[in-house]
Amino acid sequence: MPLITLKRYLTNSEDEIGLRRIVAMLVHGMADHAVCADPQEHEVFRQDMQGIHEAAQQDCSHDQLLVIAGAAIHALDSYSLRTTRAIRRQDALLQNMIDMLAQTVIAISGGSERAAESLTAIRSDLEQAASLETVQSLKSRLGECLVKVRDEATRQRQEREAAISELRGHLQRVQSPVLQLKNAHLDAITNLPDQAAAVAAFEEGLKTPGRKYILTLVVGRMQPINARFGQAAGDEMLRLLKKHVQTQVMQDGEHLFRWTGPTLVALLPRQETIDQIRSKLKRVLDVPLQNEVDIGGRTVLLPLSIAWSVIALIPPITNTSLFISKFIASQTPLDYC
Numbered sequence: 001m002p003l004i005t006l007k008r009y010l011t012n013s014e015d016e017i018g019l020r021r022i023v024a025m026l027v028h029g030m031a032d033h034a035v036c037a038d039p040q041e042h043e044v045f046r047q048d049m050q051g052i053h054e055a056a057q058q059d060c061s062h063d064q065l066l067v068i069a070g071a072a073i074h075a076l077d078s079y080s081l082r083t084t085r086a087i088r089r090q091d092a093l094l095q096n097m098i099d100m101l102a103q104t105v106i107a108i109s110g111g112s113e114r115a116a117e118s119l120t121a122i123r124s125d126l127e128q129a130a131s132l133e134t135v136q137s138l139k140s141r142l143g144e145c146l147v148k149v150r151d152e153a154t155r156q157r158q159e160r161e162a163a164i165s166e167l168r169g170h171l172q173r174v175q176s177p178v179l180q181l182k183n184a185h186l187d188a189i190t191n192l193p194d195q196a197a198a199v200a201a202f203e204e205g206l207k208t209p210g211r212k213y214i215l216t217l218v219v220g221r222m223q224p225i226n227a228r229f230g231q232a233a234g235d236e237m238l239r240l241l242k243k244h245v246q247t248q249v250m251q252d253g254e255h256l257f258r259w260t261g262p263t264l265v266a267l268l269p270r271q272e273t274i275d276q277i278r279s280k281l282k283r284v285l286d287v288p289l290q291n292e293v294d295i296g297g298r299t300v301l302l303p304l305s306i307a308w309s310v311i312a313l314i315p316p317i318t319n320t321s322l323f324i325s326k327f328i329a330s331q332t333p334l335d336y337c
Contacts, residue, residue, distance in 0.1 A: 020057065023065055027053040027072045034079060037086040045079040187258035189235045190242050198257035201267050202317050212313040213277055215249070215266040216324050217241060217285070218331045220305030222262035229300060233293045238262065240291045240304055248284045263328050267313070277310055307331045 027049055036042040052072050185194045193201075205212045219237050226234040241264060245256060250266065259265045270277060289304040309327045313320065 019065060023069055023072075024053055024057050027068075030072060030076055034076070035083055037083045037090070041079065041082050041086065045075065048075045190238055190258045190264070192242065192256055192258040192264070195257065195259050198259060198265055198267070199317060199321065201255055201257070202313060202320060205267060205269065205313055206315055206317070210269055211271055213268040213270060213274065213310050214313050214320055214324070215268055215281065215310045216259070216308060216327050217245060217264045217266070218307040218328055219262040220307055220331070225302065229293065229295050229302070233295055233300070233302065234262070236293050237291065237302065237304055238264070240289070241306065244289060244304075249281065259324065259328075261328070263324070265324060268310075274310065274312055281308065281310060 030049060034042065034045060049072065052068055052075065055068050185196065186192065187194055202214070219234075219241055222234050222237065225237060238258075242256065245264065245266065250256060251268075251270075254266060254268050256264060256266045268277070272280075285306050285308050289306075290301055291304055292299050293302050294300075307327075311320070311323055
């Protein structure tokens with residue numbers, strides 16, 4: 001061993017020794033400072049460079065040093081290609097994650113653009129990413145975007161809760177008169193809620209927004225019909241009026257009541273003007289109707305004449321009741337014509 005060491009110093013100049021040291025140092029530095037994108041690939045590269053580093057420290061000629069340097073460059077070039085591929089794979093995976101996140105955010109946010117715009121900007125930057133530092137920066141920006149997504153989700157949840165609360169209040173207001181109608185006293189002849197239920201429904205109607213109208217209907221010539229054919233015939237005429245109004249006039253959310261005597265009233269929540277309402281009612285209620293009534297074993301064909309009036313529901317309720325009473329009284333003399 002001492003002879004080999006002595007030969008080294010006898011056969012090599014100081015320049016060759018210095019060159020060998022420089023090559024060894026460069027190889028060692030390349031191995032220590034290479035970027036680590038994939039731990040397994042990085043370890044293989046370090047082992048390759050360690051073998052080259054050991055070869056550079058042995059006695060060798062200039063030509064051998066050139067071969068060693070070329071091997072180091074080739075190993076570094078090969079590792080750089082593999083590292084670039086690994087970084088691109090990371091970029092692709094991160095971009096796919098952001099694409100899926102962006103689609104999910106848009107889907108759950110009902111098309112909200114505020115968070116989606118941030119994700120789109122990050123996706124655009126990813127396409128231009130060329131270094132590991134850029135990817136790290138994008139990860140930081142993605143974290144900021146996720147905070148915005150969380151804030152957006154919180155805001156939408158609060159809006160939904162407020163909307164649900166408002167809807168529940170509206171349903172309670174709408175259901176209140178309906179529940180009162182279910183508990184109201186029903187007329188024995190028509191099976192409709194009575195006058196007290198009608199007044200209560202009018203009062204509830206004034207508490208909710210939107211236009212509402214009161215339709216008053218009076219069966220014509222009721223007293224002559226009762227006098228000639230009996231009260232059963234008059235009751236049948238009331239039921240015929242009820243059926244006709246329910247099938248031809250009433251809409252969802254509207255209610256019909258038995259007021260008194262030959263009179264029915266209806267509460268109509270509609271957004272049309274009163275002239276439009278009257279025009280629609282005229283086409284239905286001014287058409288003559290006839291009904292076959294069984295009287296004492298024989299069938300009698302009786303005409304159903306209807307007197308009607310419609311007014312807007314406005315406070316106070318006493319004025320509405322007074323108008324209905326006056327309209328009924330105005331039709332009473334016709335019963336004796």
